[in-house]
Amino acid sequence: MSTFRVQPATTCAISSTIKHFGFTLRFPQKNCAVFRRPRNLSIMAASTDPLEICVKASVIAPNKPGDCPFCQRVLLTMEEKHLPYDMKLVDLSNKPEWFLKVSPEGKVPVIKLEEKWLPDSDVITQLLEEKFPDPPLVTPPEKASVGSKIFSTFIGFLKSKDPGDGTEQALLNELSSFDNYIKENGPFINGEKVSAADLSLAPKLYHLEIALGHYKKWSVPDSLQYVKSYMKNIFSKDSFIKTQALPEDVIAGWRPKVLG
Missing domain, CATH: 3.40.30.10 (Glutaredoxin)
Incomplete structure (x- = not known):
């Protein structure tokens, strides 16, 4: 490259x-x-x-x-x-x-x-x-939408100014659903190997971790152990480390949405 x-x-x-x-x-x-x-x-x-x-x-x-x-x-x-x-x-x-x-x-x-x-x-x-079909990264259609609502609920919680407006709970509900799915089907969305759905979701979880940690002092609860393990596994891949943004860039990028 x-x-x-x-x-x-x-x-x-x-x-x-x-x-x-x-x-x-x-x-x-x-x-x-x-x-x-x-x-x-x-x-x-x-x-x-x-x-x-x-x-x-x-x-x-x-x-x-x-x-x-x-x-x-x-x-x-x-x-x-x-x-x-x-x-x-x-x-x-x-x-x-x-x-x-x-x-x-x-x-x-x-x-x-x-x-x-x-x-x-x-x-x-x-x-x-x-x-370039080899190696294949296709996610089966029935699994392609797994975790797809996490990003939008993360943004809602990040932008929220009202602790009681339900946006945190909405995010927790989506993360809990994903936790249960990975528990039964993991370690990745399509089982043992990374697929296209993981490559779409992982960068969004990276933003979630950094932005919520910085702006709300919030992190994924320890009770969601399969979500945390999923994030650890995929964030440690060489391909992810090579292509990830700096945490400072993520924080700067979300600042206008948080501060309005």
Whole structure:
């Protein structure tokens, strides 16, 4: 994987260039870090060039992805499938012109597949599964929605100013339901192996842990031992550690929603 942090103005560029829509992009050397990983030979046969993906940049540290759980979901998918990729880090507070040409709405993640730039983590991960089916990450339809309400109830509790409005209990209900499910079906949503549903949920649980810990001094109760074990297991995976946002980025990212 090679990582590029893209800024709108610079006089220092790496020697190679990338062309998009008839114009040439040059990326700044001073904020450019290159990472390499062993490539799976079967994947190389299907795709010799790294996939280009644009994700939110950290506001805290150079050459680190920012606090977008949907971006991390896509990065996790590529890591778990051992796909080589070029990660382009975009400052969303000062979006460069080239980025707005490939993502007119200014949203991330966007990925280049078969010469087309595609948005939306749902669409991207589905297409990655279709194009690179090995190793499979498909979650059976009857399990795909497990834990899907946790993120929205987390946001409701995080934004709440009234301790008695029921938002904490709503979150606890969803976490309890997930705890019971993992107890009977775990350690992951589809059993022994990580699947697409885990890669969608895990970044959201990471945000939950950090944001609620910081803003509400709240943590998942010890009684929900299977939720805590699930989080520990998936947060310790190499693919997760490699793609996670810094805690400071997560805290900064949620600040406007908490403070209004």
